[in-house]
Amino acid sequence: MARNVEPLAIHASRSTKRGTRVAAVLKNYPPFQIARWGLPAAAFATLATLAAIDLSGCKKEEGIIVYRVSKAAPETTASGSAAPEAPEASAMPSMSAPGDQSAQAVAPATADQPAQVTGSAPADWLPQPLSAMRQASYVVKGDNGASADISLVILDGPAGGTLDNVNRWLSQLGQAGMDQDKLSKTAQHVAAPLGDVTLVDLEGLPSGGDATKDGRIVGGIVTTADRTVFFKMHGNAALTESQKVPFIQWVASVRLDPSAAAAAAPAAAQSAAIPPAIAPSGNNAQIQWQVPDGWKSAPATSMRYATFNTSGQTGAAADVSVVMLDGEGGGDLQNVNRWRGQLGLDPVTDEDLKSLVVPVKAKDGGLLTVDMSGPTSRLLAGWTRVDGKSWFFKLTGPESAAGAEKEKFIKFLESIQFHP
Amino acid sequence: MKENLRQCFDFISSLKLTIFLLAASLVLVFAGTIAQVHLGVDEVQKQYFQSMWVWCPVGSQGLRIPIYPGGHLLGAILLVNLVSAHLRRFRWTWRKLGIHFIHAGLVIMLAGGLFTDLFSVESYTRLGPGEAKNYSEDSRKTELAVIDESNKDYDQVTAIPDAILRKGGTIEHASLPFRIVVGHFYDNSQVTMMDQPGAGQPAATQGIGAQVSVSPLPVAASQESDNVVSAVIEIVPQPQPGEATAMPLGSWLVSEALGAPQQFAYGGRTWRLELRPRRYYTPYTLTLQKFTHQRYAGTDIAKNYASLVTLIDPSRSENRDVLIYMNHPLRYRGETFYQSGFDKNDTATILQSVHNPTFLAPYVACAIVGAGLLLQFALQYGGFSRRHKSAPASC
Numbered sequence: 001m002a003r004n005v006e007p008l009a010i011h012a013s014r015s016t017k018r019g020t021r022v023a024a025v026l027k028n029y030p031p032f033q034i035a036r037w038g039l040p041a042a043a044f045a046t047l048a049t050l051a052a053i054d055l056s057g058c059k060k061e062e063g064i065i066v067y068r069v070s071k072a073a074p075e076t077t078a079s080g081s082a083a084p085e086a087p088e089a090s091a092m093p094s095m096s097a098p099g100d101q102s103a104q105a106v107a108p109a110t111a112d113q114p115a116q117v118t119g120s121a122p123a124d125w126l127p128q129p130l131s132a133m134r135q136a137s138y139v140v141k142g143d144n145g146a147s148a149d150i151s152l153v154i155l156d157g158p159a160g161g162t163l164d165n166v167n168r169w170l171s172q173l174g175q176a177g178m179d180q181d182k183l184s185k186t187a188q189h190v191a192a193p194l195g196d197v198t199l200v201d202l203e204g205l206p207s208g209g210d211a212t213k214d215g216r217i218v219g220g221i222v223t224t225a226d227r228t229v230f231f232k233m234h235g236n237a238a239l240t241e242s243q244k245v246p247f248i249q250w251v252a253s254v255r256l257d258p259s260a261a262a263a264a265a266p267a268a269a270q271s272a273a274i275p276p277a278i279a280p281s282g283n284n285a286q287i288q289w290q291v292p293d294g295w296k297s298a299p300a301t302s303m304r305y306a307t308f309n310t311s312g313q314t315g316a317a318a319d320v321s322v323v324m325l326d327g328e329g330g331g332d333l334q335n336v337n338r339w340r341g342q343l344g345l346d347p348v349t350d351e352d353l354k355s356l357v358v359p360v361k362a363k364d365g366g367l368l369t370v371d372m373s374g375p376t377s378r379l380l381a382g383w384t385r386v387d388g389k390s391w392f393f394k395l396t397g398p399e400s401a402a403g404a405e406k407e408k409f410i411k412f413l414e415s416i417q418f419h420p
Numbered sequence: 421m422k423e424n425l426r427q428c429f430d431f432i433s434s435l436k437l438t439i440f441l442l443a444a445s446l447v448l449v450f451a452g453t454i455a456q457v458h459l460g461v462d463e464v465q466k467q468y469f470q471s472m473w474v475w476c477p478v479g480s481q482g483l484r485i486p487i488y489p490g491g492h493l494l495g496a497i498l499l500v501n502l503v504s505a506h507l508r509r510f511r512w513t514w515r516k517l518g519i520h521f522i523h524a525g526l527v528i529m530l531a532g533g534l535f536t537d538l539f540s541v542e543s544y545t546r547l548g549p550g551e552a553k554n555y556s557e558d559s560r561k562t563e564l565a566v567i568d569e570s571n572k573d574y575d576q577v578t579a580i581p582d583a584i585l586r587k588g589g590t591i592e593h594a595s596l597p598f599r600i601v602v603g604h605f606y607d608n609s610q611v612t613m614m615d616q617p618g619a620g621q622p623a624a625t626q627g628i629g630a631q632v633s634v635s636p637l638p639v640a641a642s643q644e645s646d647n648v649v650s651a652v653i654e655i656v657p658q659p660q661p662g663e664a665t666a667m668p669l670g671s672w673l674v675s676e677a678l679g680a681p682q683q684f685a686y687g688g689r690t691w692r693l694e695l696r697p698r699r700y701y702t703p704y705t706l707t708l709q710k711f712t713h714q715r716y717a718g719t720d721i722a723k724n725y726a727s728l729v730t731l732i733d734p735s736r737s738e739n740r741d742v743l744i745y746m747n748h749p750l751r752y753r754g755e756t757f758y759q760s761g762f763d764k765n766d767t768a769t770i771l772q773s774v775h776n777p778t779f780l781a782p783y784v785a786c787a788i789v790g791a792g793l794l795l796q797f798a799l800q801y802g803g804f805s806r807r808h809k810s811a812p813a814s815c
Contacts, residue, residue, distance in 0.1 A: 062581040066595045067701065068574045155737040168730070168741060171709060208549060208767075 072128065072137075117152060119254035122246045125150060136254075140235070140243055145212045148235025148243060152254065159228040162221045166200050169217045169232075174206030190220065190248055193255045194229055197222040199248065203237060216240040220251050229254075287391075290415035292408035295320065310397070310405050318397025318405050320412075325390045332357075332383075335392070336370055339381060342396075343374025360410060363417040367393070371406070378402035380409050386418045432497075433504035441498045448474075448491060460640075462560055470537055492534075499530050515803070518796025525789030532781020540776035543700050544760065547708035547729070548768045554705045556773040557697035562649045564674060565696060566596060567681075570689035581698065585651055597687045601654040603671060608637040608647035611677040624652050627682040629673025650675035651695060655684065700775075704733035704753065709741065711769040713762055725759045727769040744771065 117135045121127075125138035136152035159165070166187075167177035178186070183200070190197040197220040205215045215237035222229045231251045233240055291297070291308065298307040308320040336356065337347040348356065360367045360382060369382040380395040380402060393416075395402060395409045431437065452468035459467065468474055469491035475484040489497075506523045510516075543556035561582055568576040578595045582605075585591075591600040611634050612619045620633040634650050651674050657666040672682045674695035681694040710728040715721060726745035731738055731752065742750050750757040756779065760772035 062583055064578060064580050064584065064591075064593050066576065066578050066593075068576050069701070070574050071572070155739055159737060159739055171741075 072134075117154075117254060117256055119152075119250055121250055122243075125246075140239065142236060142239035142242070146236035146239040147213045148233050148239050149213070150233045150243075150247065150250075151230075153230045153232075154256075155228050155230070158223060159230075162198050162223070165221055165230070166202070166219070169200070169202055169219055169234075170204070172206065172234075173202055173204035173215070173217060174209065175202065175204040190251055192222065192252045195222045195224060197229075197231070197251055199251070201244070205237075212236055218244050218247055229256075288415075288417040288420040289412060292412055295408070295412075310395075310401065310408075316398045316401035318395050318401040320393070320395045320405075320409070323392045323394070325392070332368065335383070336372075336381075339370070339379050339394075340372060340374075343372055343377060343379055345372060345374050360413050362414055364419055365416075367413050367416070369410075369413065373399060373402075380406055382409075382413045391418075429504060429508065432500055433508040434501075435505070437501050438498070438505070441494055441501060444489065445491075445494050445498075448488065448494060451488070492537075495530055495534060499527065502526055502530070515799050518792045518794070518799060521792025521795060522789050523792075525785045525787075525792060528781055528788065529785035532778045532785060535778040535781070536776055539778065540774060541700065543698075543773045543775075545706060545757070545771045545773055546763060546768060547706065547727070547771070549708060549711070551768075552705050552707040554703075555699045555701045556771075557699055559697060561698040562676065562695055563698045564600075564651065564653070565692075565694040565699075566600070567692040567694065568595075568689055569692055575692075579699070582649065590656075598658060598669070599656045601656055601668070603652040603654055604634075604650075606634065606636045606648075606650045608639045609634050609650040609675065609677070610637050610648070611650065611673075611675055623650075623673040624671040626670035626684065627672050628678060628680075629671065629682070632673065634673060634675065648675065648677045649695060650677065653693070655686070657686070700773075702753070702755070703735050704731060704738065706731060706757070706771070708769055711762060711767060713766040725762060725769075727759055727771065729771075 119136065121136070121138060122140075125140050128137040128139055134151050135154055136150075138150040140148050140150065142148070160168075163178075163180055163183055166183060170177055186200065188199040188201075190199050199218070199220045202217045202219070203215065205211055209215065213235050216235065218233045218240055220231035231247070231254070233243060233247045295308040295310050298309055305324045306322040310318045310320060333348075333350055333353055336353055340347055356370050356372070357368045358370070360369050362384070365384060365386060367382040367384040369380065372379050376398070377396060378399045382393045384391055393409075393413060395405060397405070448468060451474075452464050455468065456464045467490075471490035472493045473486035473490050474488040476487045477484050502523060506520075510520075541558075543558045545553055545556040547553060563582060564580040564585055566578040566580065568578075576595065578593055580591060580593075580600070585602050585605050586607075588602045588605065591602065611623075611632050614622060614631050614633060620635060623629045623632055623634040629652065634652070637648075640647050652671055653674060654671045655669040657669065659666045669684060669686060672684070672693055674682060674693050676695055676697075678695075681692045683690060683692050685691070707730040708727060709730055712724070712726040712728075714723040714725075716723050724745060726743055728741060728743050729750070730741050731750070733739075733753075738752075744750050744757055744759050746759055749759070754775055754777065756774045756776070758772045758774065759769070761770040762768060763770055
């Protein structure tokens with residue numbers, strides 16, 4: 001009997017001693033402390049939150065919120081119609097101007113790398129409000145209430161590939177998808193500045209569809225190195241047929257800005273100037289400039305024709321704005337004194353102003369500039385009046401940032417061309 | 421004193437208390453389920469489970485007495501009990517490792533349940549064929565949207581939640597060049613045209629409100645009953661310097677029963693007033709391409725609901741079709757879209773959108789508890805196996 005018990009006792013004793021030694025070693029180590037106190041700490045935090053929320057009732061307190069919603073209709077497909085505006089969007093895309101076979105510039109679309117687009121749209125295409133998704137948007141009207149929607153959308157990357165997107169368009173028409181072979185046989189190709197555009201012409205009316213604005217899609221897809229560009233005309237079958245040739249001509253005319261075009265067509269990247277732009281208000285003003293390296297374009301607003309953000313080596317950022325006003329836009333002295341007021345400086349007289357102003361020669365005209373420093377910030381401004389409009393270019397920011405950007409700002413002014 | 425503390429600690433860490441709390445929770449769930457018949461799911465959630473106590477009204481003076489611990493209180497005591505038991509019995513040995521895992525999992529589960537209760541938001545997106553929306557709507561909350569529609573590109577919306585309207589009084593906000601005075605707020609109401617029998621005084625002086633009367637109704641509890649929220653508001657310009665008050669522009673009725681928003685002009689701008697379900701906007705759009713409702717052959721019993729939607733997110737270059745059906749929700753940017761229902765003769769879909777920052781907590785908790793159970797079982801089995809091998813075979 002004793003022989004039977006002994007091995008068990010020995011085993012238990014060794015195990016206990018080993019366990020004691022392990023416990024003795026471990027108990028001073030952080031994981032042990034975490035295991036012991038982690039749970040109570042987590043529970044305490046939970047209870048404290050519970051008490052705070054239950055006592056204050058803060059969950060039920062909801063405040064007034066303010067946001068903006070685009071008037072454009074929500075996007076129904078990536079290349080189908082207008083896109084939604086997120087409520088946090090503080091600046092809206094600019095409107096495209098009435099198309100009259102003229103080059104157009106429209107608002108950026110992709111979030112991290114805006115794309116400017118130019119193209120020759122037929123005069124009877126009615127420009128529509130743009131959205132975060134659409135870089136061009138038109139509606140064309142036909143007889144008996146027929147209409148077709150035309151859009152241009154740019155997405156980063158392959159965006160699903162050509163076949164999948166064509167099949168999605170087919171599903172919108174209530175048609176079965178096709179395979180790669182059939183696509184290869186039916187697709188046409190259009191040589192365009194953006195590259196080889198794969199063009200498809202799809203027909204079909206989905207169940208319950210409205211034949212006045214549905215029944216046919218003529219779509220084009222071109223994939224560049226880092227983006228996919230979608231052209232799409234979706235509408236009444238007969239109207240879409242009649243607009244097919246103008247649509248292809250438009251597709252063949254569309255160009256992106258240099259930063260976007262660099263990926264698509266190396267030749268297009270040789271020009272560093274932003275294409276001619278049309279003022280958000282629909283004025284036919286055209287202007288070109290050279291954007292200095294390091295300046296990042298931001299969406300235009302109802303007040304600003306263009307906005308750039310700078311971020312120099314010091315880390316401080318400066319804000320560059322371009323504002324266009326009809327008429328004189330106020331007198332020079334009034335504007336300079338308004339800016340001085342913003343800087344916390346005393347106003348100057350007409351005599352003093354002459355010593356402050358430094359002329360700068362642009363490509364086809366001259367601008368007047370001032371450089372003023374206040375207690376906390378510095379302002380560089382240039383202005384001129386061309387064709388009954390006043391243009392104001394302003395850089396503001398902390399002393400260090402504005403000083404570091406001054407040379408670029410002057411070069412920016414010198415690059416401006418009002419009549420390209 | 422020390423003995424009292426020890427007794428107190430013994431009590432809150434006792435297994436008996438755990439059993440009592442679990443039994444009390446069962447009773448609470450049972451009572452809450454029964455109460456849903458009269459109060460509705462939302463009210464029961466608030467009164468029974470999202471409260472420290474279940475209160476019972478006494479008399480007609482608005483007096484209430486607590487009659488039973490609510491979900492938050494039971495959960496909190498259970499958490500204290502669990503942690504106390506952990507502290508009391510904590511021993512660092514490998515043999516207890518599984519137990520520690522189980523306790524940690526339970527704490528995560530309880531805490532996760534609490535945070536879900538506090539921070540999750542449920543809303544619904546109703547989509548017709550081909551319809552696109554970049555917002556969902558809260559079926560339990562309303563808001564007064566004061567919309568400045570003077571800009572040609574966008575509407576600026578000032579959304580005032582119903583909680584503020586319910587308090588009444590004067591509402592001022594920097595985005596509004598006028599003040600809003602809430603005259604009446606009705607959680608449920610009936611709107612009657614003035615030429616109909618039973619109509620009372622005109623509800624307001626401007627807009628459609630001058631042609632209808634509004635009367636309060638008891639709040640409907642059941643899920644099927646839709647309350648018609650209404651309010652009568654007055655627009656009062658900001659007083660000029662030296663002026664104590666300004667003449668109001670008039671009063672307007674805003675109601676979910678009205679088919680069209682109310683409009684007025686002020687300060688050279690056009691304003692729109694809409695009382696609507698609270699909206700939660702998203703930076704992406706969902707478009708219904710197709711809704712499918714399959715039934716079992718020969719019956720009206722649903723076999724499957726499915727919504728084919730296109731998800732478009734310009735900020736992330738997302739552009740894809742997604743099929744949402746039962747047990748296969750769409751999870752995107754912190755939201756989960758479940759197939760919830762259908763409408764309009766099977767052509768429209770209703771998607772439930774749940775925003776729950778702690779939705780992973782139950783999964784993590786279950787995984788930890790499961791791992792703890794397995795570990796504890798393995799350790800016990802190992803010990804048992806060793807003892808079994810060491811024991812002499814009985815003759």
